[in-house]
Amino acid sequence: MQIRGREVITMSWTEVWAFAIAYWLPILFFVYMATDVILRNPRKLEHRVLCINAIAYILLLTEEYIRHQLPISYSPALVALWFSNVGIMMPGLGFHFMAKFAGLDKLMPRYLYPGIFYLPLLVVLVNLLSHKKIISSSEFFQVGVWKYPVYNTSYYIALTISILISVMYLIVLFIGKAREDDKGHKAILRLLVIGVVLCTCWHVAFGYFQYEGVIPPYAYTYGGIIWCFVLRLAMIRHEFLDFASKRYEKLFNLNPAAILLVDQAGTIKEANPSARQLFGPMDLERECFFKLSNAQLEARIRSRSEIKDYETEITNGEKRVDVLIDGDYVSVDHEPHAILIVRDITLQKENQAEIRFLAYHDPLTRLPNRRYFYEKLNEAIRLAEDHRYRLAVILIDLDDFKETNDQYGHEAGDEVLRHVARLIGETAESIGMAARLGGDEFVLFIQHAPSEPFVDETMARLRQRVQEAELLYRGHPLAIRMSVGASRFPEDGTDGDALLMKADKAMYRSKRAGTAVPAR
Structure with a gap:
């Protein structure tokens, strides 16, 4: 119920349910997605970017809900200062995520990555300073409970640019797919391509055409639900964005065997507590694993050959240690890495040598x-x-x-x-x-x-x-x-x-x- 002077305006249950379904349910969905993604691994850039992207959708829907609770005269200012500026930031977030996941960040010069993705923020500044609100509608009309913009040339130009950006997303994903060797990553990239295509079709269908009185205004923003649904599907099918989940992290940390994550250059990316104990006072992040092992093991890792029950010696900074190594290969940040399980068999070898010695001594x-x-x-x-x-x-x-x-x-x-x-x-x-x-x-x-x-x-x-x-x-x-x-x-x-x-x-x-x- 709203009170304007002596006039009392009562909101019907139909309007309450319409706004709840149109805005609050999607807001709750995006809150869930943002929380789920960031909690999986808050240290990874892809997680942070996707979380911010979900928050942007929350801001868009929140603005629309607030706008519909206020008189129509507030709509031009809210859309210009809130809705439009949030929308301008979203393509940069999308490009940043796509480039990072597709591995194109490795190909881009440092002076371009990632700043080039956020150049549209300059448009936000211009939009804030401009009295003409160059990328948003300034006229609105009401049909039923919904307050629709009058779509002008600026609106259609901005919409077309956003659709062209979606096409550029596809180019980035196809390049990443062509460069990727890992089957799991290829499958995820295929799903992302499908998600971008569906979102683009949604933008075309609900951006260029008006459905006054049938669906809420700016219905193309609901394409974000399709995008998040595709991400969720990738998470379930391929454990996308789940490589640092707590269950594997606990297994990694509690395993009595030393576990190392090594890239193709021999850099030790991760080491569990057992590995740090095995290598003693050595700072593993500063060491090259190939210098601690031998040339034959290095050749196996570089060629991604099978590593099973591989017996060798490594140095832990103080002495040579007999170890048994099993390994497999994964793709991390679109680069091949070896996961090595290293078991110290020095005592076992000494006992075997002692048994052999005592047979003759x-x-x-x-x-x-x-x-x-x-x-x-x-x-x-x-x-x-x-x-x-x-x-x-x-x-x-x-x-x-x-x-x-x-x-x-x-x-x-x-x-x-x-x-x-x-x-x-x-x-x-x-x-x-x-x-x-x-x-x-x-x-x-x-x-x-x-x-x-x-x-x-x-x-x-x-x-x-x-x-x-x-x-x-x-x-x-x-x-x-x-x-x-x-x-x-x-x-x-x-x-x-x-x-x-x-x-x-x-x-x-x-x-x-x-x-x-x-x-x-």
């Missing part, structure tokens, strides 16, 4: 075990046969080792074994191979023993090292006594068992003769 002394020693000794014997040179086997037994265990404990005994194993291993390193046969018994072979004195010199050098290398256990020096015996190939045998048996007999003769070697 003694876990306490880290020397080769009996099995491995026999394999290598027999290989050395075959080489000695082929090249007709001599080989020697030296057997070492620790004397009074049981007394050391009884007096100081098994921990002291282990220290003795590790100490002696290190000295024997270092002695054999350049001339052959050493091993622990078991208990307190060690053995080594000399790959090439040119003479008897060479073997005797090797045993003497080992004795001297044992004597000079003092071993302290909790402040107490541990006495180490050892008996040594040697055998020679081919004089004492032509296989490993025979040579070890002969060396064992020589070692026990030494032990019985009391020529064991004391150390400290």
